[in-house]
Amino acid sequence: MTVQEKMRLLFEAWGRLSDLGRARAILEWDQETMMPPAGTPHRAQVLATLSGLAHEKLTSPELGEILAFLEERKKELDPLEAAHLREASRARQRAVKIPRNLVERQARATSLGLEAWKEARSKSDYTLFLPHLQEILELKREESRCLGGGGELDLYDPLLDQYEPGMTAKRLEDLFGGLQGPLAELAGKVRESGRKVDLSPFQGDLDPEAQLAFGRKVLAAMGFDLRAGRIDKATHPFCSGHGPGDVRITWRFDRGDLRPALFGLIHEAGHGLYEQGLDPALDRTPAGPAASLGVHESQSRLWENLVARSLPFWEGFAPLLEEVLPGRKGPAHPEALFRAAGEVKPSLIRVEADEVTYNLHILLRFRLERKLLSGELPPAEAPAAWNDLSEELIGVRPERDAEGILQDIHWAMGAVGYFPTYTLGNIYAAHLFETARRDIPVLEEGFKKRKLLPLREWLREKIHRHGSVLPPERLVTEAAGAPPTPQALLRHLEQKVSALYGV
Amino acid sequence: MTVQEKMRLLFEAWGRLSDLGRARAILEWDQETMMPPAGTPHRAQVLATLSGLAHEKLTSPELGEILAFLEERKKELDPLEAAHLREASRARQRAVKIPRNLVERQARATSLGLEAWKEARSKSDYTLFLPHLQEILELKREESRCLGGGGELDLYDPLLDQYEPGMTAKRLEDLFGGLQGPLAELAGKVRESGRKVDLSPFQGDLDPEAQLAFGRKVLAAMGFDLRAGRIDKATHPFCSGHGPGDVRITWRFDRGDLRPALFGLIHEAGHGLYEQGLDPALDRTPAGPAASLGVHESQSRLWENLVARSLPFWEGFAPLLEEVLPGRKGPAHPEALFRAAGEVKPSLIRVEADEVTYNLHILLRFRLERKLLSGELPPAEAPAAWNDLSEELIGVRPERDAEGILQDIHWAMGAVGYFPTYTLGNIYAAHLFETARRDIPVLEEGFKKRKLLPLREWLREKIHRHGSVLPPERLVTEAAGAPPTPQALLRHLEQKVSALYGV
Structure with missing residues (x-):
């Protein structure tokens, strides 16, 4: 047989494997948005x-045989074929190396862990979650060892690699090391400035349908295609892709404040x-999906922060806001909206954090989960360690574990090694946006006329269409002409803090 | 190994097989109600x-081995186990006997056939559909032969059996034979009466949300559980069950007339x-699903016709209609609504037909599809045969094939042998309703107070919870204490015609 x-x-x-994944994704979307409550047990099955x-x-022998054949004749493959084989x-390999028994024990532990976490958070009682966290960490260690962790590889690396191929704990330490000092310094400057941001331009008694209507205008300008997508309400916002022609996002709202919805x-x-921008020709192939979670997050953070929180x-959009959503407490002056959108304010809860302190939240979790995984930090001591680190890094100390170690769902889900992708996303986003600005000199002039499509086209060309043909870091490097470093992110944040707080 | x-x-x-079917059903529901248009190719895959x-x-050898083992030790099985084995x-057997090649050719032929039918219907040009119908019939003959048709069995029977286990063409001929004369006579009486029904109590400029609101009140009284179900808009109404805890129905509306929506x-x-009434203990088992399409249709027709078109x-509900949906052209008098809901009027389109002539539409299709399948009627001559039979049975003659032979989707879908289940449903419904009235003497007194739950409980106990443990006809026989005949249906229709048309 030929190659x-x-x-x-x-x-x-x-x-066929992609289709099975897609079927799952639609059923999961349906569960979050449409399924009647009594459908839960059927859906789980x-x-x-x-x-x-x-x-x-x-894990079938048939697929193993195909891959072994191709590995043997690797030299005959062109770069695209090699990418398919790699992915x-x-x-x-991941599926084969992790015994089914471990997968089942993890499924059980995280299922129980999630229930326990929900109760623990609602009662702010960490002891209810502690035994589950212990078991989950034990199973994650076992998973890492199956994948080569704990020997030549750091125990953290195989877990991280699942979310961000090629990344290592050591390289993250370097990246985060370069961020920590400057971010703390910026947060300090804001504190010292004593200035407060006026949020009233986004606040009032705001009809949810009008909030959505304004959001739709922005999404249309971004080029989000509703013939190939949907927008629905859900308890938490997420994006679910079932092929470039069927991409669905969800939203929630705060009646008093446009910001969460928008x-x-x-x-x-x-x-x-x-x-939506993935190359249809790569659809259902190994190298077809998005490159990594970090790259994915770079796309969302780029639009959210670098575009939609900018003055241009x-x-x-200020005139359009006035038109579509009247009745806010403050006026729709561009400058006022820019300020309100950019508020920097240290807070306990990550998902509500501003652009500057957000990455300190991630650093906190990265440091802790490494120590928890290695065993250096006993889970019983984790809440105190969390609170100390929060005070040290962010400058606020949780009084209740619900606002501290119990706030995030990830560890209960078994997602150890996931958090760093958020900050990688921020780093990639700023790095890419600097390049886009250089490549399209009129980019931000366009924003002033609500022309956002050139940016989408640039991202589609440089990032979206490539799927995972290139490894994530190389993809970003080729798009930007230079490897990603935290410098662009720091430049962006410094400029913003200076503009908003005069420091 | 033990039994x-x-x-x-x-x-x-x-x-696992049930879960695969359920996943399909949810994806199909999603396709009709939620999927963005560009999702079509992904979804098809x-x-x-x-x-x-x-x-x-x-068709796996593993399942074959399990079933062979159980067949061999059939005598050791209890009745429930035997039902599981039977189903x-x-x-x-069906899956094994039909070669994959035939399944694929059918999928292709019906996929092309559906497209051609849509165009043919919109242009009322039968010649566009003719070659597709020829091929589909050829493939259905082949399917029947694979399943033993054309030899000891009538060619029609294996196709019918797929929808209504145990039913045969010969028995249908007897049933329909008993219906045809009396139905024609009833239709004639209505014609001769010269009376016209006033439809204005259901007509006006009716807000669709208010139409749905009234429908919801009725559904709540019926005990349709929205914690275990949903209602959504779709181009055509259907019901999609994904387990007793997740049952979804769809609706459409006519702004000028409440009847289609309601x-x-x-x-x-x-x-x-x-x-929703299927026994959860039977969920995901072979004998778990509903008994047959005929029995399923009996449940929908019972509520639609015997309950919701009755005077009690x-x-x-008349006072509630006045409250929820004001602004209709006619007043909400119970008697007026009963008359408008029961109008008998020969018409060309089956899905708009009244209770009396509906079964004549089915008889027409049953007669024609038998002859088409056997080869007695060449497809090229089918439109004329349709028109003649329509005139003979229903008293109206289509002038265009769009209103005649091209009106239904079923043959284009390859659903030959499906139509009779509609009339079986009507027969079962009337037979069951007579029994329910006998078992619950205050049944219709309850309707006058909007108490419909006792009927749901009776149906749940007698029909719903049994899944397909009993074959369809035996299920109805045990529920009613006597085998189903068309007599109950005829009694019901005679009474109605007499009440509405004074004949």
């Missing part, structure tokens, strides 16, 4: 069956544009 | 993959109550 024929067999098998079938197909092998919609639409953006 | 252990293996395998996997699992074997909702909710029903 081309084997490649075709790989595509056939992978197409259907999802488990689809996962089991996907695992069966991914397919990566996924299969910036949430723009954030998710940033993810959505990435999914509000010069363009 | 019990093998049974457990059967349940495990069947649970996901559905094809899920169907292929289900076929692979249903599982039935499904597997009776459509009640009809689908009748199907929905059946799905409108005595109960």
